[in-house]
Amino acid sequence: MTAEIKLGKFGEFGGRFVPEALIVALDELEQQYLAAKKDPIFNTELAELNRNYTGRPTPITDAKRFSKVAGGVQILLKREDLNHTGSHKINNVLGQALLTKRMNKKRVIAETGAGQHGVATATAAALLGLECVVYMGEEDTKRQALNVARMRLLGAEVIPVTTGSRTLKDAINQAMRDWVTNVQDTHYLLGTVAGPHPFPVMVRDFHRVIGDEAREQMLAEYGKLPTAVAACVGGGSNAIGIFTAFIDDDVELYGYEAGGDGIETGRHAATLTGGSIGILHGAKSYVLQDDEGQTIESHSISAGLDYPGVGPEHAFLKDSGRVNYSSITDAEAMEAMALLAKTEGILVAIETAHAIAGSMKLGAEIGPTGSILINCSGRGDKDVVTAANWFNLPVGDVIA
């Protein structure tokens, strides 16, 4: 069932729809990545960083109290929220930062939505002594102000992007413009499984440690594989990271997109469920677009899922029927976030809360004999203000 890769294609999806000026850099990146993958020194270095810096392996938590509200199904959380910097993003970033050194480039640039990938990139750049510039939509710098401060503390330059819709999509455009101008000494450290080949393959491979670990842990600690695996999908990196290990198993796979106010309102970020086939940011995949191919702005309470595109491998997995994709509204996600916090003492990121909400619905179908392994992709510290506003909790000066 694994997607066949020919010239970076997943079936009809993927490819390299970018200016000619970038092709040489993409070729070099592909060659260096393929060589690094086979290089024991590179792999040892990355494994050591994963263990001693990130804190891998991350545990699986059996969420017993939460499972009672999810129809009795066993809920197992793969705790990527416990990684250094607070999400799965660090897995890919460390891999690409090591590659940057290998290519003798001194500068990394990155896009960020919620700020998690930006924080992870700033962290790796600090660790390895690289210059770091992060592009972030101006809208997102406001709703994720805490992460902007974190990136600056880590020594990164954060550039608010004021063009287009001023969110993640425009941050990627601006990063691409920087890259095409400075490609000689700069690596574009793309944060998800989207973009031109080799990014979708390479970013997936750096994240597959999530699923590989989880599969081993399931067999060692529970003696069997889960009934289903669930993850939230924006660009789709955490989902691919956990799905890949289970793709040839008899395990159902579920991806939950951001439904915003509801697909029917048009105000959502559910690219696979509510979009159509198109080309955005260098790859053919599903896109939120109008009848003439203009990108439509996405809407989600979750900055990390607020993106009108999705990785091409997900497009392939949707059309092949291997993964079930559906959407979760803002309200459903926020309710699930609060419920998990109160029953398990785990405050997840709003992105992750979409997978939690989806699993509550799925749990009702599967019933108490089954189990759902959820990729608990990030922690919710960055979302405390957004959540407090949503639930009308007093914050800061307002506290009487």
Next chain:
Amino acid sequence: MKTVSQVFSEAKNQNHLALIAYLPAGYPNNELSHKLIDTLIGNGVDLIEVGFPYSDPLMDGPIIQAAVKDALSKGTRAKDVFKAIDHAQQAGAAAVVMSYFNPIFKYGFNDFAKALASAGGAGVITPDLIPDEATEWIKQVNMNKLDNIFLVAPSSTDERIRMVAENSTGFIYAASLMGVTGVKSAQIETVKNLVARIRKFTNKPIAVGLGVNTPDQVMEIAKFADGVIVGSAFIKAVSEASNDSDAVDVVARLASALSAATGKIG
């Protein structure tokens, strides 16, 4: 209607560079953009490049980004692109579309090529499409007797230059620098070297674009290329004009100054 090849052979016979001007459709509105096209042609522009405004123009700098955003906010659609093409070819110039690939993909390869051909268009420039990804599209372009113009960049290897040159018809677009439109100035030595590398593989005409905005640059480029492409400079002039007739005047002055610099010496 005029073909791209005719434009370049006429320019060659008259011993000057073909002058190519870019304007996005619908900017600053349909009526004025048609008047600007007339003005460009009347002041020495040989080929009009009509931009298909797109929401995510990642090869464009701030000047063109702002112009296409303005055009889109005024409701510019594919039909306006084809009307501008029709207007330019009726006014006596050859006209090509400059479009990012998704609007073409969404329109349908066959439908887009047909609509462009029936508007009298001569070809298509696709800044985010490499020939490696264009097999199906190239078929439709050829079937409708249009030219397919691909780009080469200073970073392109000889192998890629040969492949791009083989797949391009009409002319080859040589990017004068690594970067986006309208930000940095063309790097003459870099692009001179690039043009020489392209000539090793093809006799097709070569036009230089990105960062060209002054007659002095055009004079330098006339020493080694066959055409020159100017975009952001015209748009900047339009965006700074105080009214419509001022916009027409500044565009006329700029076009005629650039045109006067296209002559090849000796």
